[in-house]
Amino acid sequence: MKIIRDEAMIKRNARIAQFTMLAGLLVLAAGMFVSFRYQEQFGLSLAALILGFMLSQIGIYYSNRWGRRPRPDELLDQALKGLDNKFTLYHYRSPVPHLLIGPAGVWILQPYHQKGKITFSNGRWRQKGGNIYLKIFAQEGIGRPDLEISGAKLSLQKALYNKLPEDFDLPEIKVALVFTHPKTEIEIPEDEQPPAETVTLGKLKELIRKAAKVKALSQVKAETINQVLQL
DSSP states (O other): OEEEEOHHHHHHHHHHHHHHHHHHHHHHHHHHHHHHHOTTOHHHHHHHHHHHHHHHHHHHHHIIIIISSSOHHHHHHHHHTTOOTTOEEEESSSSSSEEEEETTEEEEEEEEOOOEEEEEETTEEEEEOSOHHHHHHTOOOOOOHHHHHHHHHHHHHHHHHHHSOTTOOOOOEEEEEEEOOTTEEEEOOTTOOOSSEEEEGGGHHHHHHHHHHHSOOOHHHHHHHHHHHTO
């Protein structure tokens, strides 16, 4: 498998993660100090606490993606190790953060690090279990993957349509939500049909190999897409 990665962007965002996490802690500490030492300065301490919390949330966002090892891109590399060179995996070098092109088709890979039980019902993914403190101060919530899916597909479609030949028949863009935490369980009832495949990290390669057997993307089409992505 070929891997194309934006190393410069990863290093830059890792530095941002370190700076915002440290700045957030310092501002929070300053706000706490003011609230205890100068109680009459309630407005100042409140502003510092709000700013510190916002900085820490930005730090969490950046740290989860670029500051913590192994990073999401490294986990995806490990999970897909063994795929042949007909596959190309892009990290931060395409219109979406993680993109796989190959015999299995065009796959947007969306990693999530949330642990606990992941369920899907009535059109929504939900996370059950996990530490409440970590959810607030050290981990992002699962959010709205359905909205992220539609946004990612639209961004990729627009970019490819603008670069590919007009007569090129773009294959269906597929999405996989990949939960990377080893303590994640996925529970989706058989009568539910989520708009994206939802798998744990250990099941990702099996999903891709099955997709390649069901409806393979020709090498010519895959190479055409790869060429425009690498322009």
